[in-house]
Amino acid sequence: MSTTDRVSPPAELAPTLDHVTELGDLTALAARPESLGDVRQRALRALASVIPYDLAALYELQDDTLVVRAAEGRLADARVRRHSLKLGRFPTLRQALETRRPLRLNHHDHVGDEGDPYDGLLNLPPGHACMVVPLFTGDRALGLITLDQSSCGPYTPEMLEIAGVYGQVLSLAMAYAEQARQLDRYRRQLREQNRLLVAELGGDEVAIRRLTACPSPAMSALVTLCRQVAPSPLPVLIQGETGVGKEVVARAIHAWSDRASGPFVSLNCAALPEGLIESELFGHVRGAYSGADRDRPGRFVTASGGTLLLDELGDMPPSAQARLLRVLQEGRFEPVGSDKSVQVDVRVLAATHVDLTRAVAEGRFRADLYYRLAALPLTVAPLRERPEDALNIAEAFLAERGGRRGASLTAEARAVITSAPWPGNTRQLVNALERALLLAPGRPITPADLGLGPILSPVAAATSPDAAAPFVTLEEAERQHVAAALRRTGGKVYGEDGAAALLGMKPSTLQSLMQRLGLRREAFV
DSSP, X not given: OOGGGOOOOOTTTSOOHHHHHHHHHHHHHHTSTTOHHHHHXXXXXXXXTTSOOSEEEEEEEETTEEEEEEEESTTOOHHHHTOEEEGGGOHHHHHHHHHTOOEEEOGGGGSSSSOOTTTTTOOOOTTEEEEEEEEEETXXXXXXXXXXXXXXXXXXHHHHHHHHHHHHHHHHHHHHHHHXXXXXXXXXXXXXXXXXXXXXXXXXXXXXXXXXXXXSHHHHHHHHHHHHHTTOOSOEEEEOOTTSOHHHHHHHHHHHSTXXXXXXXXXXXXXXXXXXHHHHHHOBOTTSSTTOOSOBOOHHHHTTTSEEEEETGGGOOHHHHHHHHHHXXXXXXXXXXXXXXXXXXXXXXXXXXXXHHHHHHTTSSOHHHHHHHTTSEEEOOOGGGOHHHHHHHHHHHHHXXXXXXXXXXXXXXXXXXXXXXXTTHHHHHHHHHHHHHHHSTTSOBOHHHHTOOGGGOXXXXXXXXXXXXXXXXXXXXXXXXXXXXXXXXXXXXXXXTSHHHHHTSOHHHHHHHHHHHTOOGGGGO
8 A cells, every 4th residue: 555545544444543542651661771671561451442452463574474562362372472483484464564654464365385474383274354564763674573363354444554653653653662672781881880890900908908918017008098088078198109009009098088989080191192091081072073972071161079189290291280180179170172161079189290399390280289289299109119028018919819729929030029129129920929820830839930121130239330430310220120110021012922011001101201311212223
């Protein structure tokens, strides 16, 4: 029947307000992720109020098979609910899916090789009323509905029209329900990924355990300071060499604060290009720049009610520094491309290995921002200044990661861990232990397993010709050490065999360090 041939259904079959309301309820029902089965079942029941049937079955298309997902009516028994149809055997059903138009099936449609979809399952008389309603959304076929009535005589054109409208509404509700279910699944996946990431990074409880387990006077004093500053809303500046555990300190402060139940969000300021860091921090509105096809909240909005850690703050570009200062002073900002202010409640912690006083003197860091952040400065001592902590960290790590395998340290390995300078600090120590666990499964870890080489051995250091060499400044020693790593890797920074991995630091951190030390990768290629 063409579009021009369509006629309005008679008054006795036209959907009443109750029917329309019931169809509207399907849309609301579809918003519940678990409701797809309810949507199908209620749609078939709603259809019964305007089209009589003894069996209504909703089939879902899976590859080339139609599988019953819902069935209503006096003939809808357990056999029907387990029924499925190979689409290749039923050209008429395929036609309905391809044309996307409801079909009334007559007696001659079931004669021949195709037969009736319920042959051998139900004893329907020849000439019984039968209808097929396709379900689709966009360019995707979802399945179809079959309507069968035991009485002879076909369904009327008006009933066919009504069934087509119901099929379109049901298709939309099914698509909506499926999207809601997918969104719920993605939401649960993101929650689980976030939980795992928090656990991997240490988490609040682990951070406290690691921080308080260090027995050195320097760390004991730091823990006392952290507990004192945690209840304050003021920003905190955490300073220290790369790899000393500045993020662990930040997490412990968050855990000891009254914001512990809120989010802890971190942003590495050195890992983002200058053009993107403001968008990451403050968010942007649609059309703010090329590629901004939707509004996006920044880290400040995400961290509202909790704590935001700005890692590697010394590498933040000047434009972002000015906007950060305003947020610290006023608690509000404008997303990139917007003229509307956003109010947030965020405790800001900042971490850096850069000497910010020197950066201020050189004009690379705003003095007003520094003094705002340095109201509560904390310094994490390097591992070489607290050798007793190095052994404690190593044993705690082995208990967490290698305890089931009985991992332990030989006396020689313990001596090396205590006396090694660890230029990469805790991160380098943990990386060395990770390596050792792989090389020494089921046996005690030796100095060779740590992969530090004889240069870090206390005996070798005492007998080395360099022992009598004049001392150099710490910066020069750092430059020489980084240069040696770049020389060994042929100037390669990234990757498992790169200088960053060798030094136990992030590639972005190494690049910042190279820039500060005046080292160019090309010189070592």
